[in-house]
Amino acid sequence: NAGVMQNPRHLVRRRGQEARLRCSPMKGHSHVYWYRQLPEEGLKFMVYLQKENIIDESGMPKERFSAEFPKEGPSILRIQQVVRGDSAAYFCASSPTGTPADYGYTFGSGTRLTVV
Amino acid sequence: AQKVTQAQTEISVVEKEDVTLDCVYETRDTTYYLFWYKQPPSGELVFLIRRNSFDEQNEISGRYSWNFQKSTSSFNFTITASQVVDSAVYFCALREGGIKTGANNLFFGTGTRLTVIP
Numbered sequence: 765n766a767g768v769m770q771n772p773r774h775l776v777r778r779r780g781q782e783a784r785l786r787c788s789p790m791k792g793h794s795h796v797y798w799y800r801q802l803p804e805e806g807l808k809f810m811v812y813l814q815k816e817n818i819i820d821e822s823g824m825p826k827e828r829f830s831a832e833f834p835k836e837g838p839s840i841l842r843i844q845q846v847v848r849g850d851s852a853a854y855f856c857a858s859s860p861t862g863t864p865a866d867y868g869y870t871f872g873s874g875t876r877l878t879v880v
Numbered sequence: 881a882q883k884v885t886q887a888q889t890e891i892s893v894v895e896k897e898d899v900t901l902d903c904v905y906e907t908r909d910t911t912y913y914l915f916w917y918k919q920p921p922s923g924e925l926v927f928l929i930r931r932n933s934f935d936e937q938n939e940i941s942g943r944y945s946w947n948f949q950k951s952t953s954s955f956n957f958t959i960t961a962s963q964v965v966d967s968a969v970y971f972c973a974l975r976e977g978g979i980k981t982g983a984n985n986l987f988f989g990t991g992t993r994l995t996v997i998p
Contacts, residue, residue: 797985806884806971807925809985823985855925857986868915868975868986873924 768793768858769838770872777846777879785875788838789858795819795867796839798831801853801874810854812862813839819862846879853877882907884974886989893962894997901957901992903972909933911977914948914955915986920968931955933977962996969993 769788777783789796794815799807809823813833824831828846833839843850853874859867883906893899905914916928929939931948939946943960959966973986 799986806988806990807973807986808988812985820985853923868913868930868973869927871917871925871927876923 768856768870768872770854770856770875772875773873774876775878777877779847779879780845783843783846783850783877783879785841785843785854785856785877786838787841787856787858787872789856790870793858793860793870795859795862796833797857797859797867798839798841799855799857801855803852807855810841814862843877846877848879851877851879882909882974882976882987884972884987884989886970886972886992888992889990890993890995892995892997895964896961898958898960899962899994901959901970901972901994903955903957903989905953905955905972905974907974907976909976913975913977915973915975916946916955916957917971917973918968919971919991925971928957959994962994964996964998967994967996 768790771786775783796813798810800810801807811824811831812820815833816835828844830842853876855874856872858870885904888902912933914931918926918928929946936948936950945958947956969991971991972989975986
């Protein structure tokens with residue numbers, strides 16, 4: 765059983781470029797959550813998605829960041845016109861349902877974004 | 881508002897010593913879930929335990945044990961006979977119950993960096 769798969773593991777972008785981070789949830793999981801970990805900090809919630817729906821984006825920056833989870837394929841976190849402050853580790857988690865009882869167990873290994 | 885405090889930023893112990901990592905939380909919900917995660921130097925996030933608010937039983941898993949006390953809003957984590965492989969950053973996290981904006985996620989503490997010295 766493959767866990768939550770994130771790629772790439774490391775991503776380097778120049779200021780102003782776009783970054784695309786991918787997350788494939790565990791098999792059978794249709795709920796995806798994205799978190800950001802700034803250096804020397806804990807993880808902070810960004811967005812919660814189901815297939816083709818954004819359920820809660822209360823943690824997403826208002827500009828340059830977007831997320832999607834299409835009917836087919838992985839969830840994508842997209843950062844446009846990256847700046848140095850976007851350098852962080854981005855983690856994805858998945859669950860089979862949105863109920864609290866199912867959530868919290870499974871995170872991917874993260875994508876480390878470095879903006880130069 | 882929910883809050884998780886891990887007051888110990890860094891701890892160093894000598895191998896085979898016991899160590900306790902503190903976690904204090906705040907929430908207004910009566911139903912909530914508490915978690916501990918380990919983040920080794922390789923960077924991935926490893927789930928260790930989940931506890932719901934209705935279950936105050938302490939838990940032991942090998943060298944790990946957890947002490948959940950609702951009276952003091954604490955969920956402390958003890959490693960017995962620490963080993964070098966325990967060196968990592970440990971995060972405590974809280975999720976409130978129910979389906980509402982802002983509750984569909986885990987709220988993390990800032991972590992405690994544990995270094996076990998051989």
